[in-house]
Amino acid sequence: MGAKAERRYDAGMRFCLRDALLFLGTASIFHPAFADAPLRAQVEAGAALWASSGCSHCHGANGEGGDIGPSLLDVGRRLKPEAISMQIHNGGKVMPAFDNVLTGDQISDLVAYLRTKRAKTPKQAQAPPQRGQ
Numbered sequence: 242m243g244a245k246a247e248r249r250y251d252a253g254m255r256f257c258l259r260d261a262l263l264f265l266g267t268a269s270i271f272h273p274a275f276a277d278a279p280l281r282a283q284v285e286a287g288a289a290l291w292a293s294s295g296c297s298h299c300h301g302a303n304g305e306g307g308d309i310g311p312s313l314l315d316v317g318r319r320l321k322p323e324a325i326s327m328q329i330h331n332g333g334k335v336m337p338a339f340d341n342v343l344t345g346d347q348i349s350d351l352v353a354y355l356r357t358k359r360a361k362t363p364k365q366a367q368a369p370p371q372r373g374q
């Protein structure tokens with residue numbers, strides 16, 4: 242009798258788990274917000290690379306622009322991800338190429354980070370990440 246009850250419990254659990262997984266899978270595939278949005282992990286990795294790879298040296302700590310590099314506060318709105326990626330891979334007239342400095346994955350992370358920069362004008366400061374304000 243004990244074994245039977247246990248088996249029923251087991252089957253119930255498996256059903257729930259499968260349903261939960263199905264639900265999660267469907268939600269992440271079909272939810273529009275997930276379709277094209279950069280993954281948060283990539284954005285965070287990109288932000289770290291931004292500081293450690295020297296980008297901030299020319300473009301400012303938050304991409305607000307510096308003595309050498311232009312503001313990138315609106316770059317996610319202005320440029321396609323492919324164009325941002327090209328710029329980092331190949332550099333520009335002044336900007337060095339990062340092709341041999343960063344891996345493809347690291348450049349993808351930086352692109353994900355820069356895609357979040359969508360200010361209406363290049364000078365417009367971005368709202369800081371919500372910190373109880």
Ligand code: HEC
Pocket residue numbers: 291294295296297298299300309310311313316320325328329332333334335336337339351355
């Ligand atoms: C030596 C200074 C310098 C460094 C370091 C630098 N940039 Fe740049 N960046 C520039 C300049 C200057 C431009 C404008 C194009 C040119 O003249 O090369 C530019 C342009 C860009 C653009 C295109 C902007 C637009 O509106 O077309 C992107 C995107 C960009 N940089 C991203 C990065 C990233 C990401 C890094 C770090 C991996 C980086 N830059 C490091 C100087 C720099």
